[in-house]
Amino acid sequence: MTKIGTRLYNTTMHAEEFLSCHMWLWWILNFTWGIVYTIIAAFIALFILIFKKPVISKFHEAICFIFGNNWGGLEGVFFIFVADKMGDSWTLHTKQHELGHSFQNAIFGPLNLFLTLIPSAIRYWYIKLTKNNTIIYDAIWFEKSATDAGKAYDEFCKKNSR
Numbered sequence: 001m002t003k004i005g006t007r008l009y010n011t012t013m014h015a016e017e018f019l020s021c022h023m024w025l026w027w028i029l030n031f032t033w034g035i036v037y038t039i040i041a042a043f044i045a046l047f048i049l050i051f052k053k054p055v056i057s058k059f060h061e062a063i064c065f066i067f068g069n070n071w072g073g074l075e076g077v078f079f080i081f082v083a084d085k086m087g088d089s090w091t092l093h094t095k096q097h098e099l100g101h102s103f104q105n106a107i108f109g110p111l112n113l114f115l116t117l118i119p120s121a122i123r124y125w126y127i128k129l130t131k132n133n134t135i136i137y138d139a140i141w142f143e144k145s146a147t148d149a150g151k152a153y154d155e156f157c158k159k160n161s162r
Contacts, residue, residue: 005141008115012145013152015107016100020156023061026106030077033109037117041076048081055084059095060157062102066091072124075101075117075146092154093147100150104142116142 001009019026030038045065048054054065064080073094074081080098082091104116120142127135138144 001139001141001144009141009145012104012107012141012149016103016145016149016152019103019106020153026061026103029106029109030102034077034105034112036110037105037112038077041079044074044076044081045079054081060099060153062095062099064095072128073098075099075105077102077105096150096154097143097147098150099153100146100148103149103153104146116146120146 019029045063048065048067052065052067054067057064057066059080062076062078062080064082066082066084068083069085071083073083075098080095082094082098086094101116101120105112108115119140123137123140123143126132127137138147
């Protein structure tokens with residue numbers, strides 16, 4: 001990671017640790033500072049609910065939509081979209097990772113689209129279209145911090161029975 005990437009990663013992880021203990025602030029930030037993507041994600045969720053008929057479950061603060069096969073996952077702040085039939089460990093990892101992106105939305109607000117979401121989508125599609133298996137997905141700060149923040153929050157919830 002670059003110096004800037006390391007700083008952004010550390011910022012995300014420190015903020016995630018604080019927000020995990022103060023989830024009311026996570027909600028407020030996602031509905032104010034992060035409202036742009038929150039609204040976009042709500043429309044995505046509505047579209048998927050109508051046209052894809054997903055299996056719906058809850059994953060901590062998020063509603064998880066499971067549908068389709070072999071496509072990955074997508075973060076939608078209060079919604080997580082995950083491919084079906086990918087195996088339990090893959091599904092858990094993806095849910096954690098996508099929930100981690102919601103912490104980034106709370107932290108970076110409207111900048112999140114440019115700092116994490118668009119770069120993440122470009123990275124995903126580049127790896128998928130080029131079939132480049134040598135790229136480590138979490139080797140870049142915004143993916144690693146999403147994975148680590150989501151795992152940390154999941155562990156925090158399990159430890160504190162949330």
